[in-house]
Structure formats: C-alpha cells, structure tokens
Amino acid sequence: xxxxxxxxxxxxxxxxxxxxxxxxxxxxxxxxxxxxxxxxxxxxxxxxxxxxxxxxxxxxxxxxxxxxxxxxxxxxxxxxxxxxxxxxxxxxxxxxxxxxxxxxxxxxxxxxxxxxxxxxxxxxxxxxxxxxxxxxxxxxxxxxxxxxxxxxxxxxxxxxxxxxxxxxxxxxxxxxxxxxxxxxxxxxxxxxxxxxxxxxxxxxxxxxxxxxxxxxxxxxxxxxxxxxxxxxxxxxxxxxxxxxxxxxxxxxxxxxxxxxxxxxxxxxxxxxxxxxxxxxxxxxxxxxxxxxxxxxxxxxxxxxxxxxxxxxxxxxxxxxxx
Amino acid sequence: xxxxxxxxxxxxxxxxxxxxxxxxxxxxxxxxxxxxxxxxxxxxxxxxxxxxxxxxxxxxxxxxxxxxxxxxxxxxxxxxxxxxxxxxxxxxxxxxxxxxxxxxxxxxxxxxxxxxxxxxxxxxxxxxxxxxxxxxxxxxxxxxxxxxxxxxxxxxxxxxxxxxxxxxxxxxxxxxxxxxxxxxxxxxxxxxxxxxxxxxxxxxxxxxxxxxxxxxxxxxxxxxxxxxxxxxxxxxxxxxxxxxxxxxxxxxxxxxxxxxxxxxxxxxxxxxxxxxxxxxxxxxxxxxxxxxxxxxxxxxxxxxxxxxxxxxxxxxxxxxxx
Numbered sequence: 001x002x003x004x005x006x007x008x009x010x011x012x013x014x015x016x017x018x019x020x021x022x023x024x025x026x027x028x029x030x031x032x033x034x035x036x037x038x039x040x041x042x043x044x045x046x047x048x049x050x051x052x053x054x055x056x057x058x059x060x061x062x063x064x065x066x067x068x069x070x071x072x073x074x075x076x077x078x079x080x081x082x083x084x085x086x087x088x089x090x091x092x093x094x095x096x097x098x099x100x101x102x103x104x105x106x107x108x109x110x111x112x113x114x115x116x117x118x119x120x121x122x123x124x125x126x127x128x129x130x131x132x133x134x135x136x137x138x139x140x141x142x143x144x145x146x147x148x149x150x151x152x153x154x155x156x157x158x159x160x161x162x163x164x165x166x167x168x169x170x171x172x173x174x175x176x177x178x179x180x181x182x183x184x185x186x187x188x189x190x191x192x193x194x195x196x197x198x199x200x201x202x203x204x205x206x207x208x209x210x211x212x213x214x215x216x217x218x219x220x221x222x223x224x225x226x227x228x229x230x231x232x233x234x235x236x237x238x239x240x241x242x243x244x245x246x247x248x249x250x251x252x253x254x255x256x257x258x259x260x261x262x263x264x265x266x267x268x269x270x271x272x273x274x275x276x277x278x279x280x281x282x283x284x285x286x287x288x289x290x291x292x293x294x295x296x297x298x299x300x301x302x303x304x305x306x307x308x309x310x311x312x313x314x315x316x317x318x319x320x321x322x
Numbered sequence: 323x324x325x326x327x328x329x330x331x332x333x334x335x336x337x338x339x340x341x342x343x344x345x346x347x348x349x350x351x352x353x354x355x356x357x358x359x360x361x362x363x364x365x366x367x368x369x370x371x372x373x374x375x376x377x378x379x380x381x382x383x384x385x386x387x388x389x390x391x392x393x394x395x396x397x398x399x400x401x402x403x404x405x406x407x408x409x410x411x412x413x414x415x416x417x418x419x420x421x422x423x424x425x426x427x428x429x430x431x432x433x434x435x436x437x438x439x440x441x442x443x444x445x446x447x448x449x450x451x452x453x454x455x456x457x458x459x460x461x462x463x464x465x466x467x468x469x470x471x472x473x474x475x476x477x478x479x480x481x482x483x484x485x486x487x488x489x490x491x492x493x494x495x496x497x498x499x500x501x502x503x504x505x506x507x508x509x510x511x512x513x514x515x516x517x518x519x520x521x522x523x524x525x526x527x528x529x530x531x532x533x534x535x536x537x538x539x540x541x542x543x544x545x546x547x548x549x550x551x552x553x554x555x556x557x558x559x560x561x562x563x564x565x566x567x568x569x570x571x572x573x574x575x576x577x578x579x580x581x582x583x584x585x586x587x588x589x590x591x592x593x594x595x596x597x598x599x600x601x602x603x604x605x606x607x608x609x610x611x612x613x614x615x616x617x618x619x620x621x622x623x624x625x626x627x628x629x630x631x632x633x634x635x636x637x638x639x640x641x642x643x644x
Contacts, residue, residue, distance in 0.1 A: 031473045032466070086408075086431050106472055109408050109431055114465035116438060120458035129451050136442035143436035144354070150428055151353045 003045050006316055009309045010053040013067055017049050020071035024118045035111050039078060045320075048073045048178040051203070051313060055182030055196045057306045065126040065185045072122035072135065073178050079115035080142060082108055131181050138177040145169025153234035154257045160241055167208040168201070175204030179310075195300045199310060202294035207317050209287040212237035214321070216274050228271040231256070238283045239274045246279075284318075291318050325367050328638055331631045332375040335389055339371050342393035346440045357433050361400060367642075370500040371396045373525070373635060377504030377518045379628045387448040387507045394444035394457065395500050401437035402464060404430055453503050460499040467491025475556030476579045482563055489530040490523070497526030501632075517622045521632060524616035529639050531609040534559035536643070538596050550593040553578070560605045561596045568601075606640075613640050 007014055025036040049070035056066040086108045116139075123135045148166050152158055179200030183193040215230045216239050230237050231253070236244075240253050252273065256266035274280065294314045301307050329336055347358040371392035378388040408430045438461075445457045470488050474480055501522030505515040537552045538561050552559050553575065558566075562575050574595065578588035596602065616636045623629050 027466070029466070029470060029473065032469055080435075083431050083435060086427065105408065105427060107469070109405050109434075110465055110469045110472060112431075112435075113402075113405060113438075114462070114469060116435075117458055117461035117465050120442060120461060121455070124451060124455045124458055127451060129446060129449060129454065132451065132454050133443070133446045136439055136446055139439035139442060140436070143432055143439050144349070144351070147354055147429070147432045147436060148351060150432060151351065 003316075006309070006313055007046070007050060009305060010050055013053045013063055013070070014046060014049065016063075016067045017046070017053075017071045017074065020067060020122065021074060024075060024115070032111075032114070035107065036115075039082060039111070039115075044074075044077075046074060047207075047313060047317070048077055048174060051175065051200060051310065052178040052182040054306050054310050054313075055179040055200075056186045057304075058183060058192050058196065058301055059186030059188035062185055065128070066182060068122050068125035069131060069181050069185055070178075072119045072125075073174065073181070075115055075119040075122060076135070076139070077174060079112045079119060080146075082112040082115065084146070086112075126181075126185055128185060130184050134177045134181050134184065138173045141169040141173035145171075145173070149235060152236075155234075155236075156244075156254050156257050158236050158241065160238070160245075163236065163238060163241055164205070167205060171208040171211075172201045172204030175207065176201040179203075191300055195297045198297035199294045199314070202290045202297065203314050203317055206287040206290035206294065206314070209238055209283060209290065210317060210320060213239060213280055213283050213287070216271065217280055228267060231270060232267060238286060239279050240270065242279045242282055243270060243274055243277075287318060291315065325638075328631070328635055329368070329372060331627060332372055335375045335385055335392070336368060336371065338385075338389045339368070339375075339393045339396065342389060342444065343396060346397060346437070354433075354436070357429065358437075361404060361433070361437075366396075366399075368396060369529075369635060369639070370399055370496060373497065373522060373632065374500040374504040376628050376632050376635075377501040377510075377522075378508045379626075380505060380514050380518065380623055381508030381510035384507055387450070388504060390444050390447035391453060391503050391507055392500075394441045394447075395496065395503070397437055397441040397444060398457070398461070399496060401434045401441060402468075404434040404437065406468070408434075448503075448507055450507060452506050456499045456503050456506065460495045463491040463495035467493075467495070471557060474558075477556075477558075478566075478576055478579050480558050480563065482560070482567075485558065485560060485563055486527070489527060493530040493533075494523045494526030497529065498523040501525075513622055517619045520619035521616045521636070524612045524619065525636050525639055528609040528612035528616070528636070531560055531605060531612065532639060532642060535561060535602055535605050535609070538593065539602055550589060553592060554589060560608060561601050562592065564601045564604055565592060565596055565599075609640060613637065 021040050025033050025040060027033045027036065052070040052073055053066050056062065056069070086105050120132075120135070123132050126132070145166050145168070149170060152162070152166075176197050177200070180193060180197040183196040188196070212230065215225075215237065216228060226232070231240055234257070236253070244251050244253050252266040252269035256263055256270060291314045295311050298307055298310055343362050347355050347362060349355045349358065374392040374395055375388050378384065378391070408427050442454075442457070445454050448454070467488050467490070471492060474484070474488075498519050499522070502515055502519035505518040510518070534552065537547075537559065538550060548554070553562055556579070558575070566573050566575050574588040574591035578585055578592060613636045617633050620629055620632055
C-alpha cells in the first residue's frame with residue numbers, strides 16, 4: 001500500500017496543510033526561513049495530519065479548522081524531532097543532516113521553540129479551547145515520555161510495561177490527539193470521539209514498535225541511522241526487552257550496559273541475536289495486536305470510505321519499511 | 323522600594339500562583355520532580371505574575387482565571403530561562419548552578435519542553451481562546467527574538483533600532499502579554515486593554531535595558547554572572563551600542579568582534595570605557611523614558627490602589643540592583 005494511496009481521500013486538504021506549513025517558513029529573517037525550509041522540506045508521510053483530517057469527517061465537516069489542527073500536529077511533531085536531535089546528538093535524520101549538525105545546538109533549541117510557538121498559534125485557529133487542551137496534554141505526555149526515556153537510558157531491569165508506558169507518551173499520544181482532535185472539531189458524538197482516540201492511540205503504539213523493529217532490521221541507508229542505534233544510545237526497546245526476558249541471567253544487553261570494556265562487542269552480539277531469532281517476528285506480532293485493536297475500535301463508527309481509509313492507514317503502519 | 327511592597331496588593335493570589343507552580347513539580351518521576359523543584363525554587367521576583375494579577379482588576383475580577391494566567395506566564399518565563407541556559411551554555415543563573423551544568427543539555431531541552439507544555443495547560447485554564455492566542459503570539463515573539471539575537475551575535479554594525487526590536491520580542495512581549503492577558507480575562511474595555519498592553523510593553527523594554535546596564539555595572543556575585551558577560555558572548559546591548567556610536571571608526575567592541583588575537587584585551591577595554599563614561603547614565607535615561615511612557619499609558623485607567631501599584635512596579639524596575 002503506497003503513501004499516495006493513503007493520502008488520496010484527503011488530498012486537497014493535505015495540500016492546504018502543506019501550504020500552512022510553508023507559511024510558517026515565511027519569516028522576515030532569512031536564516032530562520034532557511035532553517036525552517038530545511039526542516040519542513042524533509043517531508044515525512046504526514047500520517048498524523050491524514051488521520052486528523054479523516055477523523056474530522058465523522059460529524060460536522062469543518063475543513064478550515066481541520067487543516068489548522070492537522071498542520072499544527074505536523075509542526076509539533078517536527079518540532080519534537082528538532083529537539084530530539086539535540087537530545088540524541090544525532091547528526092542525520094531521515095538520511096539528511098539535522099539542524100543540530102548543520103547549525104549548532106543552540107539554534108536547534110530555539111528553532112524547535114519557534115516551531116512549538118507556531119504550532120500553538122495554529123491550534124488556536126481551530127477556535128476550540130478543548131482542542132487546545134488536547135494539544136497541551138499531548139505536549140505534556142510527549143515531554144514526559146522523552147524525559148523518562150532519557151532517565152532510564154542504560155538502565156537494566158526495565159520491563160515491557162515501562163516500555164509501553166514510555167512509548168504511549170512519546171509517540172502514541174500525538175496519534176491519539178490527531179484522531180481525537182479531528183473528532184472534537186467535528187462535534188462527533190462522545191462514543192465516536194472515544195473510538196477515534198482509541199484508534200489513534202493503538203496505531204501510535206504499533207507505529208513506535210515497528211520503528212523499534214526497523215531499528216534492528218532496517219536498511220541503515222534507508223532509515224538514515226545505523227542498525228541498533230537505539231540500543232547504542234542506551235534506549236531499550238521491545239526487541240532488546242524480549243532478548244533480556246529470554247536470557248535473564250546473562251545476556252549481551254546487560255553486559256553492554258554494565259560493562260566498561262569491550263562494549264561494542266556486546267552490542268554487536270545483541271544485534272546478532274535479535275536479528276537471528278524469532279524476536280523481531282514476536283515484536284511484529286505485538287504491533288499486529290495493537291493494529292487489530294485500532295481497527296476494532298473503528299467498528300462503532302458508521303461504515304464509510306473514510307473509515308476504510310483509517311483502517312488502511314493502520315495496515316500501512318505494519319508494513320512500512322522506513 | 324522592596325519586592326514585598328510590590329507584592330502586597332496581590333499577596334493572597336500570588337500565594338495561589340506559587341501553589342500552582344508547586345503543583346507542576348508533582349511528577350510521578352522523582353528525577354523530574356527534583357529538576358523542577360530546583361528550577362522553580364530559584365524564585366525570581368514574580369514581576370510578570372504580579373502585573374497580570376493587577377491588570378486583571380480593571381474590569382470583572384476573576385481570580386481563578388488570573389491565577390492560571392499568572393502561573394502560566396511565570397512558568398513560560400522559567401522555561402525560556404532553562405532553554406536559554408542551553409543556548410548560552412552558561413553554568414550559573416541567579417548565582418545557582420543551572421540545569422545545564424547540573425544535568426546535561428538534553429535534560430534541559432526536555433525539561434524546558436515539559437514546562438512549556440504545563441504552561442500551555444495552565445493557560446487553557448483561563449478558558450479563553452483569546453488569551454491562549456496571546457500566549458502563542460508571545461511565544462513566537464520570544465523565540466524569534468532569541469533566534470535573532472543568536473544570529474546577530476558577534477555581528478558588527480547593528481544599530482539601536484535592531485536592539486530595540488530584539489528586546490521587544492525577547493523580553494517586552496511577555497510583560498505586554500502579562501498586562502494585556504489580565505485585562506482580557508477581566509473583560510476590560512478595549513481602551514484599557516490597549517493601555518495595559520502599552521504599559522506592559524514599556525515596562526518590559528525598561529526591564530531589559532536595566533538588565534543590560536547591570537551586566538556592565540552589577541556586582542558579579544549578586545548577578546551570578548561575570549561583568550560584561552553579554553558582550554563576551556557576542557550579544558551587543560545598549561551600552562555597547564552607545565560606545566560604538568561614539569567611536570564609529572575604531573572602538574574595542576569592533577576590535578573584540580573582529581580580532582582573532584588578544585580578544586580579552588579588547589573586551590576589558592570596552593568594559594572599562596563603558597564603566598568610566600556617562601554611557602551607563604545615558605542608557606539609564608533611555609530606560610527612564612520607557613518607564614515614563616509606561617506610567618503615562620496608565621492614565622486612561624481609573625485612579626485606584628491597583629493603578630498606583632502598577633506604577634510602583636514600573637518605578638521598581640528602574641532602581642532594581644539584580
């Protein structure tokens with residue numbers, strides 16, 4: 001399933017979202033414009049805006065407010081990537097040099113803040129304080145998830161529940177807000193709002209798990225980062241957790257985190273064991289389960305092309321390669 | 323005029339602001355709690371919240387919404403200080419170690435984002451989308467001001483207008499929003515809202531100019547940073563601008579920015595010339611003018627103890643020592 005196929009039902013509104021994002025780059029200050037163009041031109045798949053636009057069709061359709069919501073969400077997402085790059089000190093993202101390496105840390109912090117500000121400005125254009133509240137709660141959940149991830153780095157003894165909790169904040173919350181926000185803008189009935197939030201949250205969980213799988217099996221070039229980079233940075237994701245669960249007494253993750261010497265040897269062993277076992281398949285099954293829940297949540301919504309499109313996005317998340 | 327005197331008219335509401343700020347530190351995650359307590363316990367003078375609380379008395383008094391506004395503004399202000407510390411790579415702020423040095427850059431970025439998120443959450447508690455809009459516009463102006471400052475660092479040939487424009491965004495916008503936000507919450511008549519915004523903006527301009535003066539004449543220990551630290555970091559403030567204006571062809575600021583060698587010599591000379599001339603007095607007169615405009619803006623408001631209190635704050639800004 002191609003991304004173009006997924007975008008098709010909301011193509012004209014997505015074009016307006018792109019225009020709204022482009023408008024953000026129109027700064028008086030040439031350097032700011034250049035940095036923003038660099039960051040925003042690295043177009044992702046716009047999954048979150050697409051979900052928001054589709055969710056906003058279950059009720060009274062308000063395209064203008066939906067476009068503002070969708071653009072705000074994508075901008076918020078991109079702002080967190082800019083800050084993540086400072087945090088991770090990574091120098092590539094989606095295969096391109098990051099703001100962090102091209103400019104410096106300070107500019108990345110300020111640019112991220114500038115984008116947050118514009119995201120806040122855009123969300124106000126929905127003219128709904130409930131939607132702004134969702135936005136700020138999501139920002140809280142994301143920041144909290146990132147902080148927790150950072151503070152549990154290189155910490156042995158994390159379990160799957162902690163992992164789920166962390167990715168719920170870091171990733172799933174914004175997907176949940178995309179879907180719920182759309183529904184709220186549309187004045188959807190309560191049960192639909194809840195269903196769409198559930199859908200978004202489960203899609204987000206699966207999205208992050210697939211991301212974490214791709215980090216172990218993805219093509220380094222396609223992903224724009226080295227294989228096993230999460231583990232290298234001390235972030236324990238589902239595959240590493242499963243490896244540890246299976247070998248609680250002695251395993252290369254534990255040795256990698258604990259050992260001062262020959263660290264890279266343990267890391268290589270961990271990557272090898274994860275790649276050459278059924279761990280990635282099992283991780284994929286966990287992602288599948290979340291997608292099943294996402295699709296099942298949609299069942300309370302009336303059957304429509306838009307509902308099918310949301311289900312298609314959920315399926316796409318499972319099979320994406322980058 | 324002591325700070326206690328300034329706080330007196332809104333003392334009980336300020337206590338609620340403190341409680342709201344304290345509530346932000348109540349995170350499930352002990353490390354987050356510790357970092358937030360560290361950052362928020364470094365109590366500033368709470369000038370912005372005090373202005374917001376007072377401005378909110380010109381119209382229908384809504385203490386609950388005002389407390390949310392005031393706490394949000396102080397939190398936003400503190401969040402920008404946390405991010406500034408990453409940007410400036412400074413290791414002390416108000417004489418105490420910053421988050422940046424105590425933890426690391428990444429944590430400071432995330433902590434600032436976490437605080438922004440809570441500030442956004444608090445501002446929504448005013449239940450006024452107009453106030454949330456003010457908040458996001460201010461965030462835009464502040465981020466833009468910071469970016470401009472960073473990008474014009476070590477750039478010779480800036481003029482006073484550029485400086486005023488920069489500090490209007492970086493500092494005055496939040497003071498303006500404090501006053502205007504209070505007035506909007508109170509449903510003040512249009513002319514009062516404008517007057518209070520003018521007041522806030524002018525107080526903010528003076529506040530920053532006095533800050534920039536103190537950077538040259540202040541006691542390094544009291545200020546918690548070395549004398550001339552702005553110039554050292556490449557930030558040209560009013561006193562340095564005046565020094566350059568008086569000696570356009572050759573001056574130590576120009577030499578400090580241009581010269582590879584013996585930089586510290588030029589810096590020391592610039593500080594000496596600024597300290598031993600009437601430049602700081604002239605800078606102070608510029609600050610005085612802004613305060614005069616602030617106080618004159620208040621004249622459309624009905625005479626009251628609250629109006630006098632706002633005028634007192636303006637006077638205090640001029641005489642503060644740290």
